Each structure stands twice: as C-alpha cells, then as structure tokens.
Amino acid sequence: MTRAAAAPYVGSGAARLLRIHLINDESIALALAQPDVESGRRGLTYAGAGIMLAWPLGAAVGAAVGSVVSPEALGLDAVFPAVLLALLVPALREKSTRTMLLVATLIALIAVPWAPAGVAPILALLAVPALRLAGVRP
Amino acid sequence: MTAVVWAGVALAVATFAMRAAGPVLAGRFDLSEGARRTVDLCALTLLAGVMATTAFADGREFGGIARVAGVAIAGLLAWRRSPGVAGIVAAAAVTALLRLAGAD
Numbered sequence: 001m002t003r004a005a006a007a008p009y010v011g012s013g014a015a016r017l018l019r020i021h022l023i024n025d026e027s028i029a030l031a032l033a034q035p036d037v038e039s040g041r042r043g044l045t046y047a048g049a050g051i052m053l054a055w056p057l058g059a060a061v062g063a064a065v066g067s068v069v070s071p072e073a074l075g076l077d078a079v080f081p082a083v084l085l086a087l088l089v090p091a092l093r094e095k096s097t098r099t100m101l102l103v104a105t106l107i108a109l110i111a112v113p114w115a116p117a118g119v120a121p122i123l124a125l126l127a128v129p130a131l132r133l134a135g136v137r138p
Numbered sequence: 139m140t141a142v143v144w145a146g147v148a149l150a151v152a153t154f155a156m157r158a159a160g161p162v163l164a165g166r167f168d169l170s171e172g173a174r175r176t177v178d179l180c181a182l183t184l185l186a187g188v189m190a191t192t193a194f195a196d197g198r199e200f201g202g203i204a205r206v207a208g209v210a211i212a213g214l215l216a217w218r219r220s221p222g223v224a225g226i227v228a229a230a231a232v233t234a235l236l237r238l239a240g241a242d
Contacts, residue, residue: 003160005181010161020158029185032178075233078205081193082212082229084185089216091182100179101186108187112195120195124187128179 003028008037009044022048029087099136103127202242208233 003023009031010019019041027047031040062071071077091097104127111120169177193209195201212229216222 003157004164005160005177007161007164016161017158020161021154023157023160025185025188028181032181073234073237075204075208075230075235075237077201078193078208078212078229078233079226081189081205081209082225083222084189085193085209085213086216086222086225088182088186088189089213092217097179097182101182104183104186105190108190109194112191113198117197120191121184121187124183124190125180127183127186128176 005032006044009040011041019044019048022052024048024051026051026083026087029084033087033090096136100127100131103130202237204233204236204241207236207241 006023006028009028010016010023022044027044030047031044034040034043088101092101104124107126107130108120108124111123115123164177189209193201193206208229208231211232212225215225215228
C-alpha cells in the first residue's frame with residue numbers, strides 16, 4: 001500500500017527504475033509530507049539515496065560500537081519512531097487527518113499485546129474505513 | 139558459495155520486483171482523486187501504526203516510559219518547526235538521560 005502511494009513520485013524512464021530501488025517507509029513518508037509532486041520526488045530521491053548509504057554504513061559502525069556500548073543506553077531506539085512522528089506532523093496539523101492518525105495509533109497499540117508479531121501496525125489501516133463509516137471524510 | 143550468491147541475486151530481483159509492482163500497477167490504472175486520497179491515507183495510517191508500536195512496545199510488552207518520552211519530545215519539537223536534527227538528538231538524549239536516572 002505504501003508502495004502504491006509512491007507512484008507519482010517515481011517519475012518515468014530510467015529514473016523511475018532507479019527511484020523504485022529507493023522506495024522505503026522513510027522516503028515515502030518524506031515524499032508524502034511535501035506540498036507538491038516535484039518536491040516529493042526530490043524528497044524520495046534524497047531520502048532513499050541517503051538511507052541506501054547510511055543504512056549499511058550505520059550497520060557496520062553499529063556492529064563495531066554496539067559491542068562496547070548498548071544502543072539502548074544511548075537512547076537510539078527512540079530515534080526511529082521519533083523520525084516517523086516528525087514526518088507525520090504535516091498530516092497531524094490538518095484536523096481531519098489528525099483524527100484518523102490518532103485512531104490508527106490507538107488501534108495499533110490495542111493490537112500490540114495480542115496480535116502476531118508485525119501485524120499491529122497493519123491493523124492500524126482499519127482507521128481508514130472506520131472513519132468513513134463514522135462519516136468523517138479526511 | 140555460488141549457491142549463496144545465486145540466492146542473493148534471486149532475492150535482489152524479487153525485492154526489486156515487489157518495489158516496482160506498487161508504482162507500476164498504480165500507474166497503469168487511472169485512479170480517481172478520491173482513490174488516490176484513500177491510498178495516501180492508508181500509507182499515513184500504516185506509518186502511524188509503525189510509529190506507535192516502535193515507540194511504545196518491545197515485542198508484545200510495554201517498552202518503557204523513557205523511549206515514549208523521548209519520542210514525545212521529538213514530536214513536540216517537530217510541531218514547533220524545529221530543525222529535524224534537533225528532534226532526533228532530543229529523542230535519543232531524553233531517552234538516554236531518563237534511563238540513566240533509573241526510568242525504565
């Protein structure tokens with residue numbers, strides 16, 4: 001689903017093949033947070049390329065450092081959700097999408113203790129039809 | 139050894155195909171304005187779900203108040219339009235300091 005949302009931002013031709021390789025949660029979130037397709041395309045490209053470099057490099061550094069200091073002691077486990085939350089801020093400023101995102105968050109948190117591993121975030125999707133049924137049109 | 143390399147190649151091709159499938163299929167159908175909006179909303183709710191679970195949980199357990207506080211501070215900073223780096227550093231720093239102070 002997030003992949004389909006990336007459709008307008010991958011462009012066409014050879015650039016499209018390259019950008020498809022750059023699609024991930026973070027780059028799509030950054031693209032969706034931009035006001036127009038052109039800057040969204042740039043966002044996807046730079047975020048995707050940055051992650052393509054930073055991820056393996058960071059993994060290598062982390063493997064080296066992690067044997068000395070635990071990532072939890074440095075609070076590094078808070079960075080990933082913090083970045084996602086920051087990327088959701090533009091949508092949180094709009095009242096209609098804010099309600100939907102709050103409901104999505106609640107659903108995911110309620111699902112965590114009993115849903116199979118990794119399924120809780122997917123259940124958050126239920127917020128979309130739920131709000132449609134409730135008559136809210138984001 | 140060659141088997142591992144070929145398995146790697148197969149995985150790379152399959153991963154690329156999965157990534158390509160979304161945009162290519164979405165480009166093939168002319169989505170109405172409403173359908174496009176729905177797809178965008180679904181992506182946003184998925185991200186919110188990932189954000190919430192990674193902020194609050196460790197597996198099926200509560201992950202501790204320190205990380206939740208760090209993420210909340212970062213969200214507040216982003217809301218007040220602080221630079222992105224400030225939010226990232228604040229999230230890690232607040233979480234680390236709370237843990238240092240003995241918070242779970």
